[in-house]
Amino acid sequence: MMRLAVSLYICVLVSVSLRAQQPVAPPQSGNALPGVRTGAQIFEAACATCHARDGRGTPQPATGFDVPIRDFTDCTASAEPSPDWFAVVHEGGPVRALDRHMPAFGEALTADDIEKVVDHLRTFCAEREAWPIGDLNFPRAFFTEKAFPENETVLTTSVSTKGDKAIGNELVYEHRLGARNQLEVIVPIDFQQQANGQSWLKGIGDLAFALRRTFLASASSGTVAAAGAEMILPTGNVDRGLGNGHTVIEPFAMWGQALPRDSYFQMHGGIEIPIDGDATKEAYLRTAIGTTFAQDRGFGRAWSPQVEVLWARPFGEQSEWDVVPQLQVSLSKLQHVLLAGGVRVPLTQREERHPQVLVYFLWDWFDGGLFSFWK
Ligand code: HEC
Structure with missing residues (x-):
């Protein structure tokens, strides 16, 4: 399994570096207004x-x-x-x-x-030092969160391939505040099949709120970084298998780096600290590497393959490793509605942790209505 993960990682690295060698697109076209101009x-x-x-x-x-x-x-x-x-x-x-x-x-x-x-x-934006440029807004991965402040709504569904039948849904609402801050509300909606195999339990899990600030955004070096904290509230019904029954504070930081030819690397680390009861803390580090290809001479539909490598370590226990190959595609012409699919493959503790199929649907609501700008 480790070998599969490593080969996937290498595949993406190779496609990233192959793209780095491509000639500069797009080709020069006519020059009806000759001479050097600003x-x-x-x-x-x-x-x-x-x-x-x-x-x-x-x-x-x-x-x-x-x-x-x-x-x-x-x-x-x-x-x-x-x-x-x-x-x-x-x-x-x-x-x-x-x-x-x-x-x-x-x-x-x-x-x-x-x-x-x-x-x-x-240059028309008078405060352009404060406003991060959209070129630093790299494609969203499933787990490695972005450092760029966003206005979007994302619905993620995960289905376990083995063990108890469970469908997890997570609705994330992100709202940019001013130039660099972002407020986030996370609502998990879970479905668990009951032991009789007939009916399903459903309900809201632990609600979470997060605030973050993009403290670094450099267009020249292609770097973006943010930090913030999330608060997870024990709103889920633990008896029904929803939520974990603790209030958790989670400080985090994320970093993104543009690589040559529309490729990028993203990293996101943090610590989950339960502040009541005796639950264990957990540290995590998530990384993602990917690249974007656009159809129609580079002007059309965008495809972004990426691979995430996830590490998590509950304090005093063993590390958990996962690899998540995935593909994102733009659906609308404006590219404000996107779809992604992937598989989370555990590399460790594989007896109790099973692969999960993941899908997300993303709508950048600030850019336009859900049904506008499709053709
Ligand atoms: C004949 C009028 C006209 C001319 C000339 C024109 N534009 Fe536009 N431009 C428009 C219109 C209309 C829109 C679309 C508005 C909409 O649909 O939201 C637009 C949209 C744009 C957008 C997209 C903005 C967005 O919503 O993100 C860009 C970028 C742009 N123009 C740049 C330019 C540049 C650069 C030039 C000169 C090289 C130029 N335009 C010349 C009329 C014009």
Whole structure:
């Protein structure tokens, strides 16, 4: 089993390093406006008619479009990853299900020009030191939490493949507060099959709340780091196998690092400290490595394979190791609705711990309605 885990890890490492050797995408296209120009000059010449010189967007009556144009001085726009903006400028609005009045500049501007003008869009946010850039928002793994502050709702379902039949569901609601803080509410909803094999017990497990702050976000080095704490309340009915009956405080920290060619490494460690009763503390460290491929010349649907390696150690007991190969895919055109599937494979204590199949459904509600921006 250890060998399977190691080969999976190596597979992902190899695909990450192979991608690192690919030529710089995308290819240079036509250059209708020759000469060396700054991002600001390109913006004035090609974009300002609609987006306005100050980046706030030309008022609707003047453009004649039905859609309001994004105000780039609103720093929440910083959460958009540059490749998404590159795609919109290169291919036009419809590539992300945005308005068709946003023209495609793939013929008129070189890749270099588009990068410059996208960099220029970033300068409209007056507090850009405070607002982490969306390029540091790496794909979400099942267990290794992200350091980037998010606005999303995630429903994760896990099913054990052996032993007692149980389906675990976890609803996580994440809400960004200002530039760098995030509030999180976690609601576990469990289903346990009863001994008679007929009926299922269901109920809410231990509710949890977490606060975190992204204290480091460096676009130049591709590094993002956060720290915070979670509080788990014993709201579940222990007699029915829901929850663990303790209040737990869990300080944690996470770190993410961009690697060449859309690859990344993420790490998340913490300690679970029960503050009542005599339950044991537990330390954990979770790591994830992955890469992203996009279809349609790099502008379309995004696929992110990743592998997590999980370590946990209840104080005074043996370490538990798991490996979690998984794949995330974007469903909506705007890429604000995502699906992921994976398997958690225990490497230790395999008599009592069984593999679990995992699925999550993620909706970045800040970007748009659940049913908007699909085509
Ligand atoms: C003819 C008007 C027009 C021109 C010219 C134009 N845009 Fe746009 N742009 C739009 C419209 C309309 C939208 C989409 C608004 C929507 O659907 O939310 C848009 C959307 C965008 C977005 C996506 C913003 C988001 O919601 O994340 C980016 C990035 C962008 N434009 C950049 C540029 C750049 C850079 C240029 C110049 C090279 C440019 N635009 C030129 C009209 C224009």
